[in-house]
Amino acid sequence: MTDLPGIVITGGSGRMGQMLIGAVQASDTCKLVGVLERTGHDWVGQDVGVAMGGAAVGVIVSDDAVATFAKAQAVIDFTAPAATIGFAELAAQARAVHVIGTTGLTEDDIAKLDAAARHAVIVRAGNMSLGVNLLVQLTKKVAAALDEDFDIEVIEAHHHHKVDAPSGTALMLGEAAAEGRGVSLKDVSDSGRDGITGARQRGDIGFSAIRGGDIVGEHDVLFAAAGERIKLTHIATDRTIFARGALKAAIWGQTQKPGAYDMFDVLGLNEE
Numbered sequence: 001m002t003d004l005p006g007i008v009i010t011g012g013s014g015r016m017g018q019m020l021i022g023a024v025q026a027s028d029t030c031k032l033v034g035v036l037e038r039t040g041h042d043w044v045g046q047d048v049g050v051a052m053g054g055a056a057v058g059v060i061v062s063d064d065a066v067a068t069f070a071k072a073q074a075v076i077d078f079t080a081p082a083a084t085i086g087f088a089e090l091a092a093q094a095r096a097v098h099v100i101g102t103t104g105l106t107e108d109d110i111a112k113l114d115a116a117a118r119h120a121v122i123v124r125a126g127n128m129s130l131g132v133n134l135l136v137q138l139t140k141k142v143a144a145a146l147d148e149d150f151d152i153e154v155i156e157a158h159h160h161h162k163v164d165a166p167s168g169t170a171l172m173l174g175e176a177a178a179e180g181r182g183v184s185l186k187d188v189s190d191s192g193r194d195g196i197t198g199a200r201q202r203g204d205i206g207f208s209a210i211r212g213g214d215i216v217g218e219h220d221v222l223f224a225a226a227g228e229r230i231k232l233t234h235i236a237t238d239r240t241i242f243a244r245g246a247l248k249a250a251i252w253g254q255t256q257k258p259g260a261y262d263m264f265d266v267l268g269l270n271e272e
């Protein structure tokens, strides 16, 4: 039991943080060694089991990343971009695998993570579920099979607390569609339409975001042509699908060399 990889969960009180704590506690492949929250949060200093409304589990929520990461073989991080960038350097110093689910990262943020991955194992994905990662592959294949007579639109829906758009998943799907078409998403991306936008440009990949209620996460990739439409869909109804993928990544990362990885690597979905 004591040889199991020790996991630290950052942002422990969050929607994903609580889901991840539950998943680690229920797992027989890893153990919970630390939980981090931001300074000033009312969970800091409390036993995490008690903070979550149950019995004490012997793990006190901390706001000291250096001391907490020192106990970890893996840090699972679903927080916010600024926090994640800081954690990457500290996880690398602690030689802990850094599993990143945080979305809304800029190109500059990703460059910083790639720099940290020269010395550390980092697994990052905008969506850690098996279903979405399969959908990404399907999207690439369908986009490669169709020409620009088919307009590609990525439509996503999430709960009303979500702060970033397009979602990390929508961007993964858009990247896959662009790759299938042999173009760069940067050159064809069309998001945030409002007002007199002009007609749709042939070859563009469009994004639309819906925010409402408690929607966990829904994604459609629409291929629309004259006379026919194809729609690929993923619907998440339970956040455990993301936690399951993140735990898998944390365990998988234990045997990898430093580098920047994604869930395709973890799930063995990379094509030859």
Ligand SMILES: NC(=O)c1ccc[n+]([C@@H]2O[C@H](COP(=O)([O-])OP(=O)(O)OC[C@H]3O[C@@H](n4cnc5c(N)ncnc54)[C@H](O)[C@@H]3O)[C@@H](O)[C@H]2O)c1
Binding pocket: 010, 011, 012, 013, 014, 015, 016, 017, 036, 037, 038, 039, 041, 078, 079, 080, 083, 100, 101, 102, 103, 104, 125, 126, 127, 128, 129, 168, 242
């Ligand atoms: N990749 C995936 O599969 C996946 C799935 C779900 C959510 N997400 C992403 O995960 C992130 C979190 O989502 P959520 O719904 O759990 O959000 P949330 O707001 O419920 O939780 C975020 C938590 O991070 C904490 N936090 C922020 N800064 C911190 C810091 N410096 N130190 C410690 N803790 C800090 C907050 O206090 C909060 O508890 C978002 O970016 C979301 O898009 C990714």
Ligand SMILES: O=C(O)C1=N[C@H](C(=O)O)CCC1
Binding pocket: 103, 126, 127, 158, 162, 166, 167, 168, 169, 170, 216, 217
């Ligand atoms: O709830 C969220 O926030 C989610 N974020 C990820 C994204 O941005 O795609 C994955 C789905 C849930």
